[in-house]
Amino acid sequence: MDPVIELDGLEVRLAGRVILKNLKAALTGRSIGLLGPNGAGKSTLMNTLLGFYQPSAGTARVLGRDIRTHAREVRGLIGYMPENDAYIAKMTGVHLVRMMAELSGLPPEHALERAHEAFFYVGLGEVRYRALGTYSLGMKQAAKLAQAIAHGPKLLFLDEPTNGLDPPARLRMIQLIQEIRDRGDLHLILSSHLLRDVEECCDQVLILKDGNVAAFCNLEEERRANRRFLELETRGANNGSFVEAMEKMGCETAVGAQGRLKLILPDGLELRRLYEVAAAQSVQIRRLNRKRDSLEDIFLKAMEAADGRI
Amino acid sequence: MAVYKKTYRPYDGETTSTASRLLVIPRYALEELHRSKFLTTFFICTFIYPLICALIIYVQHNASALKLLNAESAQRLISINVTFFQALLGWQSMLALFLAAFIGPGLVSPDLANNALSLYLARPFSRVEYVAGKMSVLVILMSLMTWVPGLLLFALQGYLESWQWMVDNQRLAWGMLFGAWVWILILALLALALSAWVKWKPAAGGLMFGVFFVAAGFGATINAVQRTKWGHLLQISNLVGQVWVWLFEGNNPTTSGAIFFRITQGEELPLWCCCAALAALAGICLYMLARKIRGAEVVR
Numbered sequence: 001m002d003p004v005i006e007l008d009g010l011e012v013r014l015a016g017r018v019i020l021k022n023l024k025a026a027l028t029g030r031s032i033g034l035l036g037p038n039g040a041g042k043s044t045l046m047n048t049l050l051g052f053y054q055p056s057a058g059t060a061r062v063l064g065r066d067i068r069t070h071a072r073e074v075r076g077l078i079g080y081m082p083e084n085d086a087y088i089a090k091m092t093g094v095h096l097v098r099m100m101a102e103l104s105g106l107p108p109e110h111a112l113e114r115a116h117e118a119f120f121y122v123g124l125g126e127v128r129y130r131a132l133g134t135y136s137l138g139m140k141q142a143a144k145l146a147q148a149i150a151h152g153p154k155l156l157f158l159d160e161p162t163n164g165l166d167p168p169a170r171l172r173m174i175q176l177i178q179e180i181r182d183r184g185d186l187h188l189i190l191s192s193h194l195l196r197d198v199e200e201c202c203d204q205v206l207i208l209k210d211g212n213v214a215a216f217c218n219l220e221e222e223r224r225a226n227r228r229f230l231e232l233e234t235r236g237a238n239n240g241s242f243v244e245a246m247e248k249m250g251c252e253t254a255v256g257a258q259g260r261l262k263l264i265l266p267d268g269l270e271l272r273r274l275y276e277v278a279a280a281q282s283v284q285i286r287r288l289n290r291k292r293d294s295l296e297d298i299f300l301k302a303m304e305a306a307d308g309r310i
Numbered sequence: 311m312a313v314y315k316k317t318y319r320p321y322d323g324e325t326t327s328t329a330s331r332l333l334v335i336p337r338y339a340l341e342e343l344h345r346s347k348f349l350t351t352f353f354i355c356t357f358i359y360p361l362i363c364a365l366i367i368y369v370q371h372n373a374s375a376l377k378l379l380n381a382e383s384a385q386r387l388i389s390i391n392v393t394f395f396q397a398l399l400g401w402q403s404m405l406a407l408f409l410a411a412f413i414g415p416g417l418v419s420p421d422l423a424n425n426a427l428s429l430y431l432a433r434p435f436s437r438v439e440y441v442a443g444k445m446s447v448l449v450i451l452m453s454l455m456t457w458v459p460g461l462l463l464f465a466l467q468g469y470l471e472s473w474q475w476m477v478d479n480q481r482l483a484w485g486m487l488f489g490a491w492v493w494i495l496i497l498a499l500l501a502l503a504l505s506a507w508v509k510w511k512p513a514a515g516g517l518m519f520g521v522f523f524v525a526a527g528f529g530a531t532i533n534a535v536q537r538t539k540w541g542h543l544l545q546i547s548n549l550v551g552q553v554w555v556w557l558f559e560g561n562n563p564t565t566s567g568a569i570f571f572r573i574t575q576g577e578e579l580p581l582w583c584c585c586a587a588l589a590a591l592a593g594i595c596l597y598m599l600a601r602k603i604r605g606a607e608v609v610r
Contacts, residue, residue, distance in 0.1 A: 014608045043606075050432050052605035072434045080432035086425045095338075096429075102334045103433045105325035114321060121318055133424075147429060152321025157432075185320040 001028045002064060004155065004187045009058030012048050019044045021211040029204030031181045034191040035299060036208035042191040043083055046157050051075060063154060079153030081144045083160040089133030094119055096132060097147045104151035118146035122176060138169035145176065156188040162197050177201045199295045207302045214302035230290060232261040236283035245277045331435060335443030336450060339417065349412060356405045360459035363398055364466060371470040390467050392558050393565055395482050399460055400568025403493045406452040414501025415514030417444045423509050431605035441502065441599055448498040457490035485558035493550050496588060499595035506602035522546055539577040547571050549584040556581055
């Protein structure tokens with residue numbers, strides 16, 4: 001699969017400081033999360049891909065276009081929802097989105113239609129003729145999303161989309177992002193320091209720390225692997241025979257104290273077989289846990305690594 | 311698809327050309343300005359002077375009208391010459407300054423106040439195009455106030471006088487066109503630069519007048535105290551006035567500029583100094599704009 005974003009030794013210097021250091025990665029997922037603590041370089045990376053900052057070394061390619069030589073073309077493919085407030089206070093919501101869609105190249109009549117659609121889609125249909133300055137924080141976030149999707153981009157940049165939202169508004173925003181992702185028409189890059197947001201919306205994660213790539217993982221593969229990893233607590237005299245039987249079926253096993261077992265199931269082996277073998281060996285399975293190496297674990301490991309890399 | 315169907319769908323329709331996107335900003339800005347009754351009224355009122363001029367030209371060439379008004383001697387009193395056109399340009403340009411002070415501050419500052427610039431510049435739209443789009447709002451309106459009526463009046467005079475008059479006085483037309491453009495570009499750049507740096511609109515408007523009047527006063531003080539003429543370098547209207555006089559009459563001027571742009575006799579600066587000072591002012595404005603018009607600000 002062609003990478004959505006390819007970082008090729010990307011380095012960015014701002015005000016004499018190196019903010020992004022020799023980033024190398026090929027992101028291929030449909031929805032990619034950018035994680036990292038504050039100041040890790042997430043927003044700088046997005047701003048560089050948008051052409052707001054010039055790379056001091058290396059380059060990056062967005063959907064195959066080099067950001068150094070095809071910046072305009074790259075921006076034509078992107079919809080951007082910035083982190084901070086971004087609106088014109090006296091303009092009505094639909095007016096702003098229409099203007100932005102026209103600047104992206106839509107003819108006026110299409111831009112108007114799409115602006116209305118986008119506003120209804122993000123749940124602001126009833127307030128689309130109100131001045132943006134009168135919107136609540138949640139409404140402003142939704143309006144930012146509307147302007148980012150109105151022109152139908154191929155790649156959507158969402159910078160901290162749930163910033164400052166209350167729980168119901170956050171849930172609504174996450175649902176919208178998942179819905180856009182599941183339509184499969186575009187790729188999205190979600191930058192956040194909230195692990196839950198990334199975990200719920202993304203299938204690939206790039207973790208940044210101090211301007212370095214600290215970790216890069218495929219959440220989907222991680223989740224799949226986690227499903228095969230089991231921790232058991234058993235009771236019964238034939239525990240040894242049970243372990244042997246499981247190994248014969250292709251499981252990797254590790255025996256702990258007091259009847260505790262760790263198993264990695266081979267592909268194709270159903271959990272049901274485990275219970276059948278246990279019953280045949282007169283072993284009781286008192287507890288069964290799936291390994292939960294969550295995004296939080298991955299993130300913490302990345303943060304603990306001394307040089308910012310795991 | 312009906313708007314009430316709340317689904318996301320990609321866009322695969324036609325797109326506009328890059329050049330036509332340049333017109334989006336002025337179109338929206340002019341729409342916005344049109345909503346202000348004060349500005350609309352002011353703009354319409356700026357055509358009163360050119361209309362009076364047109365009337366004068368017409369009456370000048372209409373013997374029966376002069377007879378009817380019992381003012382046959384008026385033909386000698388008001389002559390359609392370089393002073394007539396300079397006065398027109400001077401008066402209209404002064405009104406353009408007021409227009410720029412009213413409109414200019416509202417062009418960039420609302421975008422900067424709430425970080426809307428990142429929305430513009432995250433699209434296939436460059437910083438230069440953004441500035442050009444915003445500038446074109448002022449350029450269009452000020453052109454309609456200055457050189458467009460000026461050239462129309464020149465054409466009317468030529469039509470009523472003779473083709474030979476037009477040929478003999480073509481320098482007046484070029485003078486009006488280029489003279490107005492010098493003033494328009496300086497005003498537009500200054501208005502945008504101040505609008506980008508001063509987010510509070512009334513303050514930006516006030517500063518616009520300040521640059522012209524306070525700096526002129528400061529320049530006059532320097533002249534008086536130091537017994538020099540170089541203080542005129544701070545008087546933008548004086549600099550523009552000298553350029554105009556040259557554009558209208560060349561190296562042997564018979565006039566000293568028009569209202570607001572008048573040059574004090576004997577205190578003229580070298581032309582190249584005036585051009586260099588105006589170019590430096592334009593350069594400073596462009597630098598100020600380049601510093602502020604960015605998709606994302608660098609925190610130092």
